[in-house]
Amino acid sequence: MKEQNQILMEIVNPQAAGIDIGSRSHFVAIGQKEEHVREFGVYNEDLKAISDWLKGNGIQTVAMESTGTYWQALYAVLINDGFQVILCNGKFTKNIKGKKTDVQDCQWIQKLHSIGLLSGSFLPDLQTEQLRTYCRHRAGLIDVAADTSKKMQKYLRLLNLRLDIIVKDICGLTGLKMIEAICNGETDSQKLASLRNGNCKKSEAEMQKALQSNGRKDYLFALKQEYQMYQNLQNQIKDCDIEIKKLLQDQIDSSNNKKQHYTDPKVHKRVNKNTPKNIDLNLIGYQYFEGVDLLKIEGFSHQTLLTLMSEVGLEGIKKFGTAKQFASWLRLTPNNKISGGKVLSSRVPKGSNRLKIALRNAANAIGNLKESTPLRDFFHRINFRKGRVSAISATARKLGIIIWNMIVKNTSYYNPENYLYLDEKRKLAVQRRIQKQMEKHQFKVDDFNFVTI
Template sequence: MARKKKIDMEIVNHNAAGIDVGSKSHFAAVGQSLDDVKEFGVYAEDLVELCEWLLSYGITTVAIESTGDYWQNLYVELQKHDIEVVLCNGKFTKNAKGKKTDVKDSRWIQKLHSLGLLSGSFLPDETTEILRTYCRQRANWIDMASSASHKMAKYLKFLNFRLDVVVNDICGLTGMKIIADICNGNLDPYSLAEHRHYNCRKPKEEIAKALHGNNRQDYLFGLKQEFDSYNYFQKKIKACDKEIEKLIKKEIRKNPDKQKLETTEKPYKRINKNAVDIKNFNQIAFQYFGGVDLMAIEGVSHATVMSIMSEVGIDGFKKFKSAKEFCSWLRLAPNNKISGGKMLSNRIPKGSGRLKIALRHSANGIGNLKDTHMSNFFNRIAYRKGRQAAVSATARKLATVIWTMVTKNVPYNPPTEYLFLDQKRKMGMAKRIKKQMAKFDIKPDEIGIGNSLTPNYNF
């Protein structure tokens, strides 16, 4: 009879444990026997007891699954006890053989971690984590405010107040004043039309014509409730803005050299109404990244830079060894599957984090620009593969550029320089004049212009 062969695998982490995280209890395993597994509660004293039990076995590293939000308190407590924590994705630990139990899961995690088969997820530093909490809470309030504005528009239509026809945004200056006056009981269309802002394209007469409603009390009650909710959400957004600004400036003050840094103004960067309300954000972002001007990249807006600051942070970029690794983490790089020397699939993996979405928004905006390095790249991809593929490719290029700028502290220096509108007109006029002079063989001296005064343009 043939003898069964055993394959011994080298143990990489000798003092390793595995914890199966749950909502009401955690199962910790320090070995593969049943006596090496113990159940602990989720209260604060239970977490301390779990850490002390691990230390009694000489455990120095622990692997846990990122199950919901239940792992966070346990992660903090393990860090306090100087235990290295590997936070791994659940899809890498779900292939245990046989019936699934909490005891078996904890032993399986411990075995994989001992053999060095688990890789840790990205976790930001403490400052970035705090900033991330503020920004994500702010994003929740923005979603609620958006929902309230949609409901206001619905009630206005029910009342036959067609404010959406005469103004571009019902939550703009004109729209909010009119809605506030309606909620205060003023239903006279001509009086409401007096709130027209001078920038509004429609005249007062047309606005008044759109505000002849049916004045149903139930719809007026619903409109007032949604208007109050919208104003409440706006107050919460401003409170988040203050906390975000306070934290960022506190970090800048820690390094006096950063406070001395100054960058150029960028008046061509439009500020979205949902962007964080921080005065001179361009200058503050430049100081926060230690002299790296991310706003110099075309298509990168205030919201994009804020997403980079809150989702990755300065120290977070250093955790990625290369730009390819950073793009892979963002799920912007193709997931090549090769078998038998044949490419089976090269699709981009599913899943969109907040930073990936922000970069894709920036890439989509780049597609609307003209005569820039990024927009030329976008148009080449879009011509061959379509706009959707161009957005993904440009987002990946943006991620590569940002990683290189932050980690290597280099400025953005594209082959094609971005020009303002007046600079483009000036260059175009000079080009036309030069072409006409060449056509009629006119030399600068013949029209009283010396060679020293001839502008030096590269065409």
């Protein structure tokens, strides 16, 4: 019989455990034998029992999947008890072919972690995570308020009150005043039209024609309900803004390096209606990033700045070793697939996070700029060759590179007046190299005798 060759892999993490996260129970494996696997519940005392069992077996590092939100409570308990916890993407812990069970899954995770084949996902610090919770909850409230606004517009149209024609936004100053009067029982079109703001383009006479109701009580009742819900959502959004401001102010007040910075207000930056009104994001953002003014980047809005602060944070972005790693985490770099020396695919990988969406929105705003800037010119060059979708992705990636360099290297935004094409870049590089050699050998231009041919 021929001897069978075996390939042995080195154990990188000898005291390692693997946990298969579930909604009702967690399976924990500290080895590959049957007695090395135990099932625990999801209550707080069960999570403590998991930690005590791991400590009793000398476990130092733990790997688990990021399954929904079920992992967060156990993750917090293990971190507080001093374990090194690796949170992995589920696609990196897929089991081998065959019968799939929870026991096999946790053992497979433990095996992969023991031989060092699992890498951890990015997780922000506690303060950034708290800010992210407030901002994401606020974004959800804004989405619900937008749906409520559409329903109000629907019932107004069914009442034959064409408010959507005479005003640009039914949830603006004029629209809300008129909706409130309608819900309070006002039916006189002349009185309703008199509530118009002076900035409205439509005349009062035209508004009277559009504000003649058909008197349906069922539609009016539904409109009242939606209007009350909209007002409640706006109050909840204001409460979120208060908590966000308090949390950001506490972070700035706790650091002398942040408090010492000050910047002038930017009048040219437009404030979106969904941006928190009680927070000076221009000043707080400048202090939060310790003197780095990200709002100088064209197309970079206050909402984009708040998204960057809540999704990654100052300390989080420093975890990425290079700007390319940060852009890759954002899923804005091409995923090149090469076989036989030939590029089979170079598409941007699927999936997105809130920061990627914010940067793509900023890139789209850059593409709509009327004045010529380097980023706008870059956007239009890509747009001409590959289309607008590719231009948005490429410009968003460039924004990610700029943001990483500004924050990590603590540099200001450099906006060159003219873009240098490839031949001009090569010419400039040769010029700098020659100048450097001349300074090294202490040559001057007069030392050379140039011969014209």
